[in-house]
Amino acid sequence: MVLKMDNTWLGLKGKSVIVTGGASGIGLACVHEFLNDGAYVAVCDINPEPPKLDAGNNGGKFIYVRCDVTNLESVNAMVNTVVSEFGTIDVLVNNAGINIPRLLVDPAGVQELSEQIWDKVMNVNVKGLFFCSQAVARIMVKKQSGVIINMSSECGLEGSEGQSVYAASKAAVNGLTRSWAKELGRHHIRVVGVAPGILEATGLRTQSYEEALSYTRGITVEQLRAGYSKTSTTPLGRSGKLSEVASTVAFLSSDQAGYIHGTTINVAGGKTRG
Numbered sequence: 001m002v003l004k005m006d007n008t009w010l011g012l013k014g015k016s017v018i019v020t021g022g023a024s025g026i027g028l029a030c031v032h033e034f035l036n037d038g039a040y041v042a043v044c045d046i047n048p049e050p051p052k053l054d055a056g057n058n059g060g061k062f063i064y065v066r067c068d069v070t071n072l073e074s075v076n077a078m079v080n081t082v083v084s085e086f087g088t089i090d091v092l093v094n095n096a097g098i099n100i101p102r103l104l105v106d107p108a109g110v111q112e113l114s115e116q117i118w119d120k121v122m123n124v125n126v127k128g129l130f131f132c133s134q135a136v137a138r139i140m141v142k143k144q145s146g147v148i149i150n151m152s153s154e155c156g157l158e159g160s161e162g163q164s165v166y167a168a169s170k171a172a173v174n175g176l177t178r179s180w181a182k183e184l185g186r187h188h189i190r191v192v193g194v195a196p197g198i199l200e201a202t203g204l205r206t207q208s209y210e211e212a213l214s215y216t217r218g219i220t221v222e223q224l225r226a227g228y229s230k231t232s233t234t235p236l237g238r239s240g241k242l243s244e245v246a247s248t249v250a251f252l253s254s255d256q257a258g259y260i261h262g263t264t265i266n267v268a269g270g271k272t273r274g
Contacts, residue, residue, distance in 0.1 A: 004153055005046065009256070010037055010250055010251065010253075010254035010255075010256055011041065011254055011255050011256070012034065012037040012038060012039045012091075012250065012253065012254055013037065013038030013058065013059055013060075014038065014039070014040065014059070015034075015039045015040065015090040015091060015253075016039070016040050016082065016087065016089050016090045016091070017039045017040065017041045017083055017089075017090065017091040017092075017093065017253070018041075018042045018043065018044060018079075018087050018089060018091070018092045018093065018096055018132075018136065019031050019034070019041060019042070019043060019093045019095055020044045020045070020067065020069055020092075020093065020095050020096035020128070020132055021044075021045055021069075021095040021096030021097060021151075022041075022042075022043035022044055022045050022051075022093075022095065023043065023045035023047045023049075023050065023051045023064075024045075024047075024051065025201075025242065026095055026151065026199070026245050026246065027043075027045070027093070027095040027096070028043075028051055028242075029069065029095055029243055029245065029246035030095065030245075030246045030249050030250070031043050031053065031062065032053075032246065033051070033243070033246040033247055033250045033261065034054050034060065034091075034250060034253075035054075035058075035060035035061075035062060036056055036058060036060065037058065037060070037250055038058040038059040038060045039060055039091075040060065040061050040062070040085075040086045040169070041060065041061070041062040041063075042062070042063055042064075042065055042078070042081075042082040042085070042267070043062055043064045043065070043085070044064075044065045044066075044067040044069075044078055044096075045066065045096070045167065046066065046067065046068050046069075046092075046096075046269035047064060047066070047163065050064035050090075051064075056204060063081070063082070063085050065078045065081050065082065067234075068163075068188050069124060069128030069129070069131060069132055070095045070124055070126075070128050070131070071131075072125045072131050073256065074126075075131040075132055075135050076135055079132075079135045079136060079139070086260055088139065088143065089136050089139050089140065089146065090145070090146055091146070091147045091149070091253045092132060092133065092136040092146070092147070092148045092149065093147075093149045093151070093249060093253070094129045094132055094133060094148065094149065094151055094173075095151040096124060096128055096132075096149045097124060097125045097151060097169075098099075098120065098121055098124045098221070099121070099163060099166040099209060100117050100120065100121055100165070100166070100209075100212070101119070101162045101163050101166075101209065101212040101213040101215075101216050102114070102117055102162070102164075102216065102255075103162060103216050104164060106216075106226070110215065111162075111212055111215050111216055113164065113165060117165065118165050120164070121165045121169055122168075122169055122222070125166070125169035125170065125172075125173065126169050126172045126173065126176075126252065129150060129173060129176065130176070133148055133150075133176075133180065135150065137180075137184060139243035140184075140187065141184070141187045141189065142191045144187055144188050144189075145188050145189065145204075146172075146178070146188075146189045146190075147189070147190045147191055147192070147252070147253050148184075148189065148190070148191045148192075149193075149194060149249055149252055149253060150173050150177045150191065150192070150193045150194070150264075151173070151193075151194055151196075152170045152173045152174055152177070152178065152193045152194060152195040152264050153166070153167070153195055153196060154195050154196065154197040154198075154266060154268040154271055155167045155170060156169070156170025156171045156173060156174055156195060156213055157170075157171075157174070157195055157264070157266065159217065161217055162213050162215075162216025162217055163213070163214075163216075170195070173193065174193055174195075174264050176261050177191050177192065177193040177262065177263075177264055178263075181261050181262030181263075182262065185261060190257075190258070190260070190261045191261065191262060192252045192257070192260055192261065192262070192264070192265065193263065193264030193265065194245065194248055194249055194252065194264065194265050194267060195244055195264050195265065195266045195267065195268065196245045196267050196268060197234065197240060197267065197268025197269055197271040198228050198234060198239050198240065198268070198269075198271065199239055199240045199241070199242060199245065200239045200240070200241055200242060207221075210224055210225070214254040232253060233271055234269045234270065234271040235270035235271070236268060236269035236270060237269075238256075238269065240267060240268065240269055244267060245267050248267050250263060253267065256266065
């Protein structure tokens with residue numbers, strides 16, 4: 001028996017989806033995937049300019065909503081706009097996030113973690129996720145259905161040299177995923193985490209990010225980049241594709257994944273940090 005699959009097999013056509021941090025990187029890849037599946041997508045980002053998008057030919061459509069996830073008024077306004085446009089919210093993808101590499105102690109005083117950096121990363125990665133989840137979950141509880149996908153990271157499971165605050169923020173995301181799953185399951189709302197490993201160019205992998213991270217590890221940017229494909233850390237021997245994370249997110253958002261709840265799925269090519 002041959003099982004034929006197409007872009008409708010997930011049953012996401014006509015579903016209302018919010019993707020935060022949707023203007024670039026993993027978020028934008030998720031937006032493309034959902035549109036290809038025929039979903040109605042709210043692309044939410046702090047960037048004042050929307051990305052170039054094509055709704056495709058499967059009935060998908062999108063709106064762009066500028067939103068600062070660290071600002072509760074901005075989040076509530078975004079949610080109200082989506083409900084006004086699409087009628088409800090079926091899926092929330094909490095993807096907005098930042099990463100600023102720093103050392104706990106830097107004797108040279110170049111890249112040492114400060115309270116300002118700590119607060120900035122935590123505000124976006126944890127508080128922003130809380131604001132969006134609570135606002136959307138209130139709607140989902142009323143209708144007794146929905147899916148919340150929290151974007152974590154492999155380093156939130158393993159830790160990471162030079163990225164302690166980022167790792168801590170993603171470990172917090174993992175804890176929130178498990179806890180909210182226990183609270184929201186009774187309302188038929190699934191909560192699932194996705195933890196990507198090293199990926200091809202994303203919104204986070206900027207030149208300044210790579211320079212800061214390579215400094216914290218005492219290596220050059222070239223050595224850092226060469227390490228992305230080492231089989232000693234990533235058994236598959238390559239960086240992941242944005243589309244591979246996006247397709248995982250779409251699957252987890254669908255009824256095909258209806259019994260996956262309260263866990264974080266590692267999409268990292270078997271990577272460990274040792």
